[in-house]
Amino acid sequence: MPLLVVAEPRQIRQFLDLPTQLYRNQPNWISPLDHEIESVFDAAKNPNFQHGEAIRWILTDAGGTVIGRVAAFINTSTPQADSALPVGGMGFFECIDNQDAANQLFEACRAWLMERGMAAMDGPINFGERDRFWGLLVAGFTEPNYGMFYHLPYYQQLFESYGFQTYFKQYTCYRSVTEPLHPRFAQIAETYTREKPEFRFAHASRRDPDKLAADFHHVYNLAWANHSGVNPMSLEKARDLVQQMMPVLDERLLWFGYHKEEPIAFFLSLPELNQIFKHVGRTFGLLGKLRFLWERYKFNRRQPKRMFGLIYGVAPAYQGQGVDSALLGHSHKQLIAAGYTDIEMNWIGDFNPRMLAVTRSMGARICKTHITYRKLFDENRVFERSPIIK
Structure with missing residues (x-):
């Protein structure tokens, strides 16, 4: 399955078009705006390029049809919970229901990040702030809020079968205003x-x-x-x-x-x-x-x-x-x-129990769950979840 670095206008269009094919039978899917996705990968518009770099790929089958996409990035200005564990990011993952195809995309990210000194990767995340394009939807497959991806249910198995582990869960809460x-x-x-x-x-x-x-x-x-x-x-x-x-x-x-x-x-x-x-x-x-x-x-x-x-x-x-x-x-x-009449709140991580308690006190309930995964490149290293905010 050929893996191509996205560099030409035609490949950019293929990268952007893939979700439309994958989600065509998903009535709750709402597409992000093309120009907002593109701005993530534009050094003139994304200030994170001042302290990092990004790459993206498309994966095709033998006939040239695009069947997957992914991006990887590093940002040296992002605070790290453990200075001895430099962590890069991967995101914008979309793929057919095929573990071999998904593994090829994940492996491309891992190899690129290892070449740049990373010891782990978090994903799917954004090459930017946490308020958008962050986490894999695993529960509550209703219409996504602006700035968040909707995902196909089988993606969770693709991530976990490759070896990603839950770094933290992200809860979107709802209440009637x-x-x-x-x-x-x-x-x-x-x-x-x-x-x-x-x-x-x-x-x-x-x-x-x-x-x-x-x-x-x-x-x-x-x-x-x-x-x-x-x-x-x-x-x-x-x-x-x-x-x-x-x-x-x-x-x-x-x-x-x-x-x-x-x-x-x-x-x-x-x-x-x-x-x-x-x-x-x-x-x-x-x-x-x-x-x-x-x-x-x-x-x-x-x-x-x-x-x-x-x-x-x-x-x-x-x-x-x-x-x-x-x-x-x-x-x-x-x-x-x-x-x-209704409010859905930006996600709250399970590392922030105080904020979750405040949300519950308001009478809100969890309506969506995303997961930020982490993949350690050294499989002998002890995995630790995101530190709890005291």
């Missing part, structure tokens, strides 16, 4: 309002994107940047993210907590964009953009209307003080008033 929160959320919110005037909770303003970016940047680096595998964020990158969100941003979904005007917590959500993009298609040229505007107009006026919980965090100095409960208590009525 209109379902009441436990009364203690409102009680804690009222306590903060009445007894702690130095704290305030408010949603962001579209009219001040610089403040939104600065507040997000500040809380993100306090709450998340010290986690294994998560890089600190520059203010410039935060501004870029806000600019990217502006066409779809609903300010009523972007909530911050402040102490003496210092941002200390956030709960940031977006309209669930795949509920729009599933009507638009893979390409986003002029016609795609016009269709997007029309579908967004319809989305904003229909029910049920789903939102996506993008990121949630509290600065460490304020954790355990009820700030998170107060933030949710203040935001809940506003979310209902904005017309949202």
